[in-house]
Structures are given as structure tokens and as C-alpha cells.
Amino acid sequence: MASPSPRSPAQPKHILSNTGWNMLGRIAPIFVALLVTPKLIHLLGLSRWGVFSIALSLVGTFGIFDFGLGRALTRTIADRATDEPDEETADVTLTGIITLTVFGVIGGLIAAVAVAFWVHHGLKIPSELERQTTIALWVLCATAPLVMANAAMWGVMTAFQAFRAANLVNIPISIMYYLGPLLALLVWNNLIGVMLVLAACRLWMTVSYLRICLRLMPQIRTARARPRLLAPLFRVGGWMTVSNIAYPVLNYMDRFMIASVISAAATSYYTTPADVVGRFSLLTNAVTGSAFPAFAASWRRDVETTVALYRTSVLTIQALLFPVCLFAALFSHPLLALWIDPSFATQSSTIMKFLCLGVFISGVDSIAAGFLDGIGRPDASAKLSIGEFLVYTPLLYICLVRFGVIGAAFAWALRMTLDFIVRSWVSVRLYRPLGAAIRRILPAAVVGFLALVASLVEMSLSVAALAFVVLSAVFYGVLWFGCMDASERGAFMRFPGLVMAKLGRSRAASAN
Secondary structure (H helix, E strand, O other): OOOOOOOOOOOHHHHHHHHHHHHHHHHHHHHHHHHHHHHHHHHHHHHHHHHHHHHHHHHHHHHHHOOOHHHHHHHHHHOOOOOOOOHHHHHHHHHHHHHHHHHHHHHHHHHHHHHHHHHHHOOOOOHHHHHHHHHHHHHHHOOHHHHHHHHHHHHHHHHOOOHHHHHHHHHHHHHHHHHHHHHHHHHOOOHHHHHHHHHHHHHHHHHHHHHHHHHHOHHHHHOOOOHHHHHHHHHHHHHHHHHHHHHHHHHHHHHHHHHHHOOHHHHHHHHHHHHHHHOOHHHHHHHHHHHHHHHHHHOOOOHHHHHHHHHHHHHHHHHHHHHHHHHHHHOHHHHHHHHOOHHHHHHHHHHHHHHHHHHHHHHHHHHHHHHHHHOOOHHHHHHHHHHHHHHHHHHHHHHHHHHOHHHHHHHHHHHHHHHHHHHHHHHHHHOOOHHHHHHHHHHHHHHHHHHHHHOOOOOOHHHHHHHHHHHHHHHHHHHHHHHOOHHHHHHHHHHHHHHHHHHHHHHHHHHO
16 A cells, blocks of 8 residues: 655645535534434433433543643644655554553543542432442443544544544444434443443444554554654643643533532533533534644744634634524523423523533634644643633632532633633734734624623524524624635635535545
8 A cells, every 4th residue: 555645734725625524524413412312311311311421521531641642643743744654653653552542541440440439429319320320430431542542543644634534434433422322221221331332432433543544654554662752742742731631620620510519410401501512612623623733734834824724723613603602592592492391491591601602712712722732832721721720610619609500601601711812812922923813813703702792691582583693794794804814705715615526526536
């Protein structure tokens, strides 16, 4: 098998193209999740559903055992984007994959011990569910090595910008994350069976990712694991380790604290809308997944391209996220009432509004986070995460005690807003040319923020529909005329045709 041809650093147009593929890989799973979740809640009950949603969040915490190697591996490969993979690059890749898998084994064992203690002494669930919950979470902990190996291989694929192949694999697997547990519950009404299905999905993903990586870098077949090559990866990933520890803790602290301070059942009122709104960040990930390796490849060689990549990435995220966040916020109560039931909607609609606001801001902020890592300054994000932890923890607790679950949603949205402001300022301080890009994207960010704040007000359906039309027109007017230049407007106009053309070529290639 021939080696891949040398690759040039991504241009702004590639951000749009790769975003199209990433979006295609995420649309189908979202619809399946929306259809399946009500039935899952019904079969599991609120307490077990709360545990299930926390369990899915637990998978993200395995990233604390990454020690920054996943992102460092992506950056190392992307930094050689114009070179054909050589023997040392293959050795680094194999060493990184094996190392992360070993870290996954260690992390899974640590998580298993912590889970047993938390279920019996921290989690407020009926006593008859304790044994079932403990074993189910142990099964999930056993998948930690697969999660870590998948993260390493995803880093390889993104460095090569192989988003088409990766997403064609992710579509059926992501669908089975929700459909599989439903089918398992119809046969065995137990959380253990649900977790076994999720473990099988992880294994499926590992095998599929490995095949793609071998195709992208066939040198891996003859590569050798050389631990000494980890030294530069650890130097790059040292500060990323702090972020990898802080990020999942910050991101999932609200769910664990709700379960501990209030109850596992109350967690359902938060995690259900959070799971839906969190799916909107898949649109964000469609952009950031392509932007990070592009920044790593271009920031030293081409300042103008790097600034254009940043601006295009943020504008794309804003254009994609705003309508879904605004619609979900304005119609949160009728959507939840139709999807779950009216009583559930009464408890969760305001929570959903705050979460929509936070997701929009965090989407814009995610580009700055990827940019700092891409230019080799993960220490800035890590220090920011430490500061966030010190402020957010007491704030979340106070808001929970005083305002209940709604307080947790407010605290999260506030954290996302402050995070965006501070990280943008830090990015400009470290890379002065970025200031022009920040100034260009800021008007749409402010208008989007204010529109979502306005959606917090309770409205009738007719007023909400009118507000959606008016606020969308204002936002896209500012985005189109106030933030984009002529070349960007032309690129966005060509975007749908570009995606369809690539999809047509992919189908033709598959047929041949």
C-alpha cells in the first residue's frame, strides 16, 4: 500500500469542507437520540436514567489519564503536515497509542475503586439499585483502555484531516449508543446489560479506527514502540494534562453535585435537557476538530492564513449554533412537553434556556482553546482552568443551595461567558495579529448572546415564533454585513455545493 501523498496545511476553505463532513457524521445520531431518549427514560425510571446519564459523562473523565498525549500526538503529526510520514513519525504514533492504552488500564482501575465508594457513600439512589449500579459502572470503567486508544487514533486521523473516513465510521456507532441500550432493556431490564452494549460499541470503534490509521500511515505496521520518543510529547502535553484533568471535572461537576446535594432523580431534570443541548456542541466539534490541526500546521509559517482560519472557524460556529440554540431556548417548554411530558417540561424548560446560552458562548470559546493548544501555549488554558475551578466550585454550590437545579444551569452559563472573555483576551496577548480577527467576530457574538438572554423571558408560541424570525434576521444581518468580508461571503455561499460535490465523489469512489 502506498503512503499518503504529502499534505499542505489547511486553508480556510478546508475548514468549511471538513466541517461539512463532521456535520454529516453527527446529524443521524442526534435524531436517533431524540427519538429513543423518552423510551429510555420510561424503561429506566428517573433514578436509573440519572445514573445512566452520569455514566456517559464518566467516559469523558477518562481523559484525565491522557496526560496531554492525545493532543500532543495530533500536534506533532500536524506540524509535519507537509512531509510524508517517516519512520520516526510512525514510531511516535505507535508509542503514543500504546502508552495511552496502558494509561487507560490504570485509569479504569482507579475509576472502578472510586465508583464503588461513590455509589455506596455519595450517590443518593434507592438501596436496591446500589449493586446493579456498581456493577454497571464497573463495566463502563473496563472500557477505559478502549476510550484512550480511540482518542489517540482519532488524533492521528484529525492530523491527516481524514474526516470523511472517520465520520462514516462514527455514524452507525453513535446511533448504537442510544439504540443499543434500548434494545438491551427490552431483553434484560438492567443497567448492566446497557453498559455491556456501550462497551461493545467502544470495541467496534477501536477496530474501525485502527483500520483507518493503518491506511493513512501504513508505516505503523512495521513501527517500533520507543519510550524515549515520549519525552517531547510529554513536554508539549504537560500543561495539557492540567487542562485534561480540569476540563472534565469542570464540565461534569454540575451533574455530580446535583446528584449529591439534591438527588439522583433531580439530576434527570438537568441532564435530559443538557444531553439534548449538549448535542448542539457536535456542530462546534465539527469545526474545532478541523481547526486545531490547521492551527498547529500554520501558525509559525503563515500568520495571515492562521488569522483567517481563526475568523472563518468562529464565524462558522456562530452561523451553525445560533439558530438551533435560539429555537431550543424560545420553545423549550413545548418541546420538552411534547418530547417527555408537561410536568417534566415545567421543571426543565428554564434550565434548557440557560444551557442554550452557555452552549452558544462555549462554542465560540472552543476555537480560542484549540488555538492556544495549536500554537504551543496549553499552559494558558491550563492556568485559566485552575482559576475557573477555584471560582466555579463555590459558585455552583451556592447557586444549587439557593436556587435548586436552575441555579446549576445559571452558574454553568455564567462560567462559559467569563471563560470566553478571558480566553479571547489571553489569545490576543499571546498572538497579537489575532486581535483583528477577534474584533471582526465580536459583533455577532454579542448580538447572539443578547438574543439568547432575551429568550429567557416566557412567551406565548406566537410571540416566540415572531421573536425567532426577528432575532435571527438581526443576527445574520450582523454576521453577514458586519463580520464577513467578500471572500468569506462567497465561501459560505459555495459551502453547500462543496459538501454535496465531495459526497458525490465519495459515493462514486465507493462504487468503484
